[in-house]
Amino acid sequence: MxxxxxxxxxxxxxxxxxxxxxxxxxxxxxxxxxxxxxxxxxxxxxxxxxxxxxxxxxxxxxxxxxxxxxxxxxxxxxxxxxxxxxxxxxxxxxxxxxxxxxxxxxxxxxxxxxxxxxxxxxxxxxxxxxxxxxxxxxxxxxxxxxxxxxxxxxxxxxxxxxxxxxxxxxxxxxxxxxxxxLPDAAPVQNKHAIKGAVAGIAATDKVILWGGGIYNWFDPITLIKAVEKLAERRPEVRLYFLGVKHPNPHVPTMQMAFDAKKLAEERGLLDRIVFFNEGWVPYDERADYLLDADVGVSTHLDHLETAFSFRTRILDYLWTSLPVVSTDGDTFAELIQKNSLGAVVPAGDVEALEAALELTLFDDEEHGRITARVAEFAELYKWDRxxxxxxxxxxxxxxxxDLNANVQIAAVAEIASLKARVADLETQTGGLHASASWRITAPLRAVTGAARRILK
CATH class of the missing domain: 3.40.50.2000 (Glycogen Phosphorylase B;)
Incomplete structure (x- = not known):
């Protein structure tokens, strides 16, 4: 058409x-x-x-x-x-x-x-x-x-x-x-991609899924420590990181990914309790991994990026009706709490994260209730909607x-601001040698002149 x-x-x-x-x-x-x-x-x-x-x-x-x-x-x-x-x-x-x-x-x-x-x-x-x-x-x-x-x-x-x-x-x-x-179509598992498919993860194990890349604004360190403590009492717990190497060749592997793998190796958890998929899962095959998980997790640091982020990996958790355990502070944390979609814990709190994971993984009745609520809530996020x-x-x-009317308020305001800064610097540098004063004010004069030319 x-x-x-x-x-x-x-x-x-x-x-x-x-x-x-x-x-x-x-x-x-x-x-x-x-x-x-x-x-x-x-x-x-x-x-x-x-x-x-x-x-x-x-x-x-x-x-x-x-x-x-x-x-x-x-x-x-x-x-x-x-x-x-x-x-x-x-x-x-x-x-x-x-x-x-x-x-x-x-x-x-x-x-x-x-x-x-x-x-x-x-x-x-x-x-x-x-x-x-x-x-x-x-x-x-x-x-x-x-x-x-x-x-x-x-x-x-x-x-x-x-x-x-x-x-x-x-x-x-x-x-x-x-x-x-979220896709309109329900997820379909064509094969097991984690349980019984990854060496060290049995079909009966409880899988915690980290559903995306490991970036510097995330916190896999607290998560690995919490899983280590939980595995001491619950030996069937496994943590699986879905992607390490970004598919975009211009996006390098970040320091946090190296730190996470190093910690797992130092603690003797690597390929025993904690597993890293070194590549990246094809988009059309992600359901095979998500449907092998029991809980989706998103842990991050307490900083400004968190407050205004939108963790897209959590959408995949909703698509596959996974309970979500998340660090507090972002948009999804509010949604998880308000709609009882899992558990929210303070940033960097190993004990709280361990307890939340244990409750969500091993309380079958609560797990079932959360799964049903996640499936219902997911309808609000279908792509067509x-x-x-x-x-x-x-x-x-x-x-x-404003663009259609050629309004240039921003440029006008910027020129006014720059002129004020130039005047202020000229006042402050009045006692300096002329060449020193010029080195300070010349860049501002150049920008002001360029802005004036743009307006003409």
Whole structure:
């Protein structure tokens, strides 16, 4: 069926049989949008994926210019605008998927680098996101808490202005919530992938599943220690980490993954109680692993990234009706507690985590009750339901009111701020030698001049 609109969905993650969260999200978005528009799905990194009724392309082979020219609407995530800045000058309707607050992640991800490097990476990431927000005609994020966070950043950039406010006083027409979703089809296990299939894990063992990669903002260390203590009383307990090597070749194995494996090895748990899948599970085979588990787990550190995160691996737990044991502090912790979907424990509390795992694994009556509640709750997160705001926009959305009217409030405000900083520095450096004063104020003068030229 041919539609009136062409929509291009772009991801900077690998599209293949082995996919991480960003690629999965782009794939599911593209499939859903195909019901209201003509769709092409593209990866700027690598693509070998195919799907009936959906054209999937590798940008490195076909080029991005022709794809953007074809599109009426562009939906993307990641660094697309910073790597292809010419897109900003087009008249395309641009949808930015900011479900991942990258500028919070890099605070943890870059910890092993020098302070100067960390400051640069952090500032650069903020710049990438600000650039997207300033150009976006529509934005989607993963939760209401995230939306509040992004609204603050948008306000600081001037995107909440008389034009956008008058167009929609709720601002839902500019940014709305589109969380990660679940497949409509129920999970089917074609084979056992963990129980009785992994050496050291028997068919009768109790399996705790870590359902994704091991990143620096997670806390596998507390989990391994809790499982070690629990296994002393419950020798049939096993902990299985589903993925270590990320399918995107540009994403390195993180320090926390090395630390987790080192701890398991030092404690004599490796390949006996604690197991690591060194590769990455194909997307279409993940049910074989999930349905072999008894509990899904998500443990993280107590920091800013946690507060605004949306742990996509927990969606797979919901899909397969797994009880969830999670660290407190993120969006899903609130949902788990409110809907009795498992147990929530304080960050870094080995004893509390051990107790929660034991109760959830070995109290058969409670396990059954939780499983039933998880299955019921999961209906709220089916892809066709959560994607509805985005589908509506792809079918009917227009250029943002302020961009359409060429409102430049953010640029004007930035110039005013920079001029004030220049004046302040000139006052402070009045007693310095002229050359020293110029070295301090010249960068600000240059930026101010550039901003003025942009406005002309």
């Amino acid at each position: 041919t539609h009136d609109r062409n929509v291009l969905v772009v991801t900077s993650d690998s599209l293949s049989e082995k996919m991480a969260g960003p690629a999965i999200r782009a794939f599911e978005i593209a499939k859903a949008v195909a019901s209201v528009a003509n769709v092409k799905l593209a990866s700027t990194v690598h693509s070998t994926l195919s799907h009936d009724g959906l054209e999937i392309v590798d940008v490195s082979k076909v080029g991005l210019e022709s794809l953007v020219e074809w599109a009426d609407v562009l939906v993307f995530q990641g660094h697309l605008l910073s790597s292809h800045p010419w897109i900003k000058a087009t008249d395309k309707i641009i949808v930015v998927d900011i479900y991942d607050p990258m500028h919070l992640e890099v605070l943890e991800q870059s910890r092993g680098r020098s302070f100067d490097d960390r400051v640069y990476i952090s500032s650069a990431t903020v710049g990438v996101l600000n650039d997207q927000i300033l150009r976006a005609d529509y934005m989607v994020c993963a939760s209401e808490k995230q939306r509040d966070f992004w609204l603050g950043q948008m306000a600081g950039l001037g995107r909440i202005n008389p034009a956008t406010y008058d167009a929609d006083t709720s601002l839902r027409g500019l940014i709305d919530v589109v969380p990660f979703g 959560v994607l509805q705001p985005l589908l509506d926009f792809c079918a009917n959305g227009t250029r943002a009111a």
